[in-house]
Amino acid sequence: xxxxxxxxxxxxxxxxxxxxxxxxxxxxxxxxxxxxxxxxxxxxxxxxxxxxxxxxxxxxxxxxxxxxxxxxxxxxxxxxxxxxxxxxxxxxxxxxxxxxxxxxxxxxxxxxxxxxxxxxxxxxxxxxxxxxxxxxxxxxxxxxxxxxxxxxxxxxxxxxxxxxxxxxxxxxxxxxxxxxxxxxxxxxxxxxxxxxxxxxxxxxxxxxxxxxxxxxxxxxxxxxxxxxxxxxxxxxxxxxxxxxxxxxxxxxxxxxxxxxxxxxxxxxxxxxxxxxxxxxxxxxxxxxxxxxxxxxxxxxxxxxxxxxxxxxxxxxxxxxxxxx
Ligand SMILES: Cc1cc2nc3c(=O)[nH]c(=O)nc-3n(C[C@H](O)[C@H](O)[C@H](O)COP(=O)(O)O)c2cc1C
Numbered sequence: 293x294x295x296x297x298x299x300x301x302x303x304x305x306x307x308x309x310x311x312x313x314x315x316x317x318x319x320x321x322x323x324x325x326x327x328x329x330x331x332x333x334x335x336x337x338x339x340x341x342x343x344x345x346x347x348x349x350x351x352x353x354x355x356x357x358x359x360x361x362x363x364x365x366x367x368x369x370x371x372x373x374x375x376x377x378x379x380x381x382x383x384x385x386x387x388x389x390x391x392x393x394x395x396x397x398x399x400x401x402x403x404x405x406x407x408x409x410x411x412x413x414x415x416x417x418x419x420x421x422x423x424x425x426x427x428x429x430x431x432x433x434x435x436x437x438x439x440x441x442x443x444x445x446x447x448x449x450x451x452x453x454x455x456x457x458x459x460x461x462x463x464x465x466x467x468x469x470x471x472x473x474x475x476x477x478x479x480x481x482x483x484x485x486x487x488x489x490x491x492x493x494x495x496x497x498x499x500x501x502x503x504x505x506x507x508x509x510x511x512x513x514x515x516x517x518x519x520x521x522x523x524x525x526x527x528x529x530x531x532x533x534x535x536x537x538x539x540x541x542x543x544x545x546x547x548x549x550x551x552x553x554x555x556x557x558x559x560x561x562x563x564x565x566x567x568x569x570x571x572x573x574x575x576x577x578x579x580x581x582x583x584x585x586x587x588x589x590x591x592x593x594x595x596x597x598x599x600x601x602x603x604x605x606x607x608x609x610x611x612x613x614x615x616x
Pocket of ligand 1: 339399400500520
């Protein structure tokens with residue numbers, strides 16, 4: 293057996309358990325991250341990607357995305373952008389908020405992002421990517437991490453990662469797909485293992501961990517320091533806890549309803565318009581109700597809701613049905 297699950301550090305930040313909630317745009321805001329943290333098992337939570345352009349132009353909505361709560365710590369904020377002269381300013385803004393880690397996005401495959409020279413476009417220009425990272429490293433004191441894919445169209449990111457290591461990047465997260473693969477095919481865990489073998493800094497392995505058995509396999513097969521999970525946490529927010537406890541039991545509606553309730557309370561308290569609250573409730577409760585018995589009743593009910601109180605009633609009904 294190659295690797296096991298044990299705590300590690302990113303700079304001075306201890307990661308225990310060595311499991312992370314992956315950054316997900318329009319998902320991993322402070323409410324979602326707080327929920328995941330509260331349910332247990334995640335040693336690090338990472339924000340959705342935040343535009344360096346927006347931050348440095350003092351865009352109010354972008355700035356709002358920097359919000360986090362103390363209970364989330366350690367928390368990483370991810371920024372994206374293609375301009376080395378702006379990314380370091382953005383990183384300084386992030387650091388001033390008091391977060392634990394600043395992370396740079398070099399994986400986003402979306403055309404609009406890539407066309408502005410950001411996200412995975414940086415994997416096509418190693419010099420620019422290194423200059424982005426070097427300027428940030430000189431500017432901030434908190435640990436700097438980078439999340440990459442294995443390359444733009446083939447697996448050739450390793451020389452760049454070695455440059456990052458020289459510059460003083462504290463950890464790497466690698467999703468084992470190329471930019472051109474987007475989300476097709478499979479995450480290449482053997483490439484992840486190679487990256488881990490050839491770097492000295494900690495490595496997060498990412499891609500296709502769907503359940504606790506997958507997480508264990510990723511540790512064993514790749515030797516990574518930590519496992520980072522995205523999509524599986526959209527449906528089962530208890531996945532981190534399940535991994536820590538070695539719980540392979542099928543998921544239950546009861547605890548999912550508990551998660552839905554907690555999430556609903558968080559967004560209901562948020563200083564956001566009702567329209568936003570309804571949208572979030574519909575989306576997240578829709579996800580959490582997938583893959584479990586009677587979840588469909590909840591999803592059907594979501595089509596009818598017009599207020600947060602309606603959502604609350606839906607959860608109450610689900611609990612009553614469960615008790616009956
Ligand atoms: C809805 C969604 C949004 C995402 N947004 C981001 C993002 O903002 N930054 C980022 O680095 N990766 C983002 N990703 C990629 C994930 O962090 C992760 O690398 C990818 O989903 C593979 O891991 P998984 O198989 O565990 O989901 C996103 C993925 C999804 C599904």
